[in-house]
Amino acid sequence: MDCRETEKLLTLYIDGEISKADARELEGHVKQCRRCTALFEEAIEIKDLVRRIPMEKAPADLRRQIELQIAASGRRSQAFGVLRWSAAAAVLALAVYGGYAWFFPRTVVKPAPMAGPQPQMAAVETTAPSMASDVHPVSAVSNRMEKFSGSTLSRLRKRTLPPTVLENLIVEHVRPLPPEIQTPDTDSVARWYASKSGFYAPPPQLASWGGRMEGGRMSRFQDREAVQLFYNVNGKRVTVFMFRADMIEDIVKIDSIEQLEKTSEEEYVNATPGGRMVALFSHSGIGYSVITDADADVMRQTVRAIVSQTF
Amino acid sequence: MSLWKKDRSKEFMALAAPVMDALYGTAMKLTRNEETARDLVQDSYLKAYKYFDTFEAGTNFKAWLFRIMTRLFYDEYNERKRGQEIFTPLDDVLSGTLADPDARSNAGERRLLAAEIQRALDQLPEDFRLPLILCDVHEFSYQEIADILECPIGTVMSRLFRARKRMKEILLNMNGTDEAQTPHAGQIIPF
Helix, strand or coil: CCHHHHHHHHHHHHCCCCCHHHHHHHHHHHHHCHHHHHHHHHHHHHHHHHHCCCCCCCCHHHHHHHHHHHHHHHHHHHHHHHHHHHHHHHHHHHHHHHHHHHHCCCEEEECCCCCCCCCCCCEEEECCCCCCCCCCHHHHHHHHHHHCCCHHHHHHHHHCCCHHHHHHHHHHHHCCCCCCECCCCHHHHHHHHHHHHCCCCCCCCCHHHCEEEEEEEEEEECCEEEEEEEEEECCEEEEEEEEEHHHCCCCCECCCHHHHHHCCHHHCEEECCCCCEEEEEEECCEEEEEEECCCHHHHHHHHHHHHCCCC | CCCCCCCCHHHHHHHHHHHHHHHHHHHHHHHCCHHHHHHHHHHHHHHHHHCHHHCCCCCCHHHHHHHHHHHHHHHHHHHHHCCCCCCCCHHHHHCCCCCCHHHCCCCCCCCCCHHHHHHHHHHCCHHHHHHHHHHHHCCCCHHHHHHHHCCCHHHHHHHHHHHHHHHHHHHHHHHCCCHHHCCCCCCCCCC
């Protein structure tokens, strides 16, 4: 080992990141070279100085504040979990009741008149809840539930992204990690992510209506590999995630413009309380999620641009 | 996904509380501002708790928390300080205006005061300072540092090498040990 190699390996040596064989060679050289001995001692000294640098400790009030915030956050999430359970249970109960009431029409028992010639027995009338004018209050609820049966219920299930997924998408949109490729050239971006991920679908072309590609990065969606693309539309960001569509079981498939026109936006667009929109759908086997804080038109145009692509 | 979201705050804090001093100390070295360091640590904890479900049990929790803080720092806190003068111009360091003459011991001695080491560390760009602290103070391995900084291991090695080289130059200048090696003010030091 010569001086040049020793100098190169010195950092690794003092950090304990060198193989035993290399360490022996390095030590052998250092012992017989004054220059490298000096370098070696200096390197050790600097490491030691940094190691002993005084580090500030977390102030007690900060520690307490964080502990309280985390505890409160834990309670909130638990409460949210209970709330979700309760909501799910309520919907289930109503749906079951609704189904029951629909298939087994309710028997309404009218009280017998207090006086008169009629026989002293209750009048029995059979009626379907949706038609009865004097139905029991619960039957009125089940009447409303009827509207949510069948296809509407399954549509609702599809369009509602789990809150954590929605939250993650928003975080990645609002505070994305830095792009790994930065160029307005969509072809360069496509070549870049194809080499990284094996996605050969072209990136959405938004230029015709003012959407400028800013770049992209390799990211994660539902813990799987995804391409994250950044666009700028009149100063507002549009983030597009591309991933394997089969990752999401009941993703809304929109494979053509005709299909897009027949599909209600509610099926694939989620609005967030913060005023953002998150679309989730698949096109030609690729899953897309579009997140924007621009207006609904931008979302529509982006989705249309994706769906009009053929590949 | 389970509908039931457990309160995992205790479990989280059992792992996270012992790391707080290390995280805060590093945040101070990065931001050099107490208020910003407090915000950075607090935000890091809240974010880490939010994503605690994604933490793989059995892996290095300390490194995971550091990665979250590093991301936050580069993504958000760097934005905040843009436009501010972060680093003292190197010329000032080299011309010795920062080295307090009263704080020095004999120039020939190699003993350095903690304040001087701190000052030298402060002169390093963040990209050098952080790997150095992670390696020398917190004793993370190169692989762990690469994971925290989300960069290749080769970059970690190169940054550490250059960081130490730069530290040496700054410290030598502060102590005025070797006139021949001390660059004159305004000279650009290659790194």
